[in-house]
Amino acid sequence: MEYKNPLGVDIDLETGVIPGAKKLVRRLGDLKGYFVDEKAYEELLKENPVVYEVYAIEQEEKDGDLNFATTVLYPGKVGKEFFFTKGHYHSKADRAEIYYGIKGKGGMLLQTPEGKAEWIEMRPGTVVYVPPYWAHRTVNTGDEPFIFLAIYPADAGHDYGSIKEKGFSKLVIEENGEVRVVDNPKWKE
Numbered sequence: 001m002e003y004k005n006p007l008g009v010d011i012d013l014e015t016g017v018i019p020g021a022k023k024l025v026r027r028l029g030d031l032k033g034y035f036v037d038e039k040a041y042e043e044l045l046k047e048n049p050v051v052y053e054v055y056a057i058e059q060e061e062k063d064g065d066l067n068f069a070t071t072v073l074y075p076g077k078v079g080k081e082f083f084f085t086k087g088h089y090h091s092k093a094d095r096a097e098i099y100y101g102i103k104g105k106g107g108m109l110l111q112t113p114e115g116k117a118e119w120i121e122m123r124p125g126t127v128v129y130v131p132p133y134w135a136h137r138t139v140n141t142g143d144e145p146f147i148f149l150a151i152y153p154a155d156a157g158h159d160y161g162s163i164k165e166k167g168f169s170k171l172v173i174e175e176n177g178e179v180r181v182v183d184n185p186k187w188k189e
């Protein structure tokens with residue numbers, strides 16, 4: 001039997017950086033078609049800001065192993081809609097996931113394949129359990145970076161397809177200075 005080596009790393013709780021992790025950067029241009037207000041999207045695209053960064057320690061896609069990653073989701077809006085991560089189902093749809101809030105303010109939108117949506121607020125210390133089969137997207141509703149840790153099965157994979165095409169049935173927007181979760185007028189079942 002060949003054993004893997006255990007690993008301990010310290011997440012920088014101010015910046016979200018995991019030393020030695022693989023870094024992924026997603027700019028607004030990588031989120032074409034994701035926001036409802038297309039005019040506001042095109043306008044902000046001139047600056048093409050970084051929307052989020054992911055620092056991931058990933059293993060081979062094998063049953064039984066675990067990956068973990070921090071995400072630094074920057075504050076911002078496209079029209080009324082707060083910045084968010086793409087959101088995905090797992091390719092192995094029955095794989096669950098755990099999120100842990102580290103810094104800033106936001107939440108998670110979850111959705112079943114039938115379009116039933118849930119919104120869970122997250123702050124430092126919040127643990128969110130993502131059950132099997134639920135798509136998940138995080139949203140920054142504050143004015144500083146929203147940083148969180150995700151722990152997920154190494155063989156879960158990411159299935160972006162249906163969220164990219166149809167979006168979530170709910171939007172998280174700012175209206176009169178308040179955070180509101182409203183029906184998505186462009187949601188297609």
Ligand SMILES: O=P(O)(O)OC[C@H]1O[C@](O)(CO)[C@@H](O)[C@@H]1O
Pocket residue numbers: 054056069070071085086087088097136137149150152158
């Ligand atoms: O993969 P997305 O939807 O762009 O969101 C990024 C975040 O989600 C994860 O894929 C985990 O679900 C992490 O790698 C990262 O925390």
Ligand SMILES: [Fe+2]
Pocket residue numbers: 088089090097136152
């Ligand atoms: Fe996931």
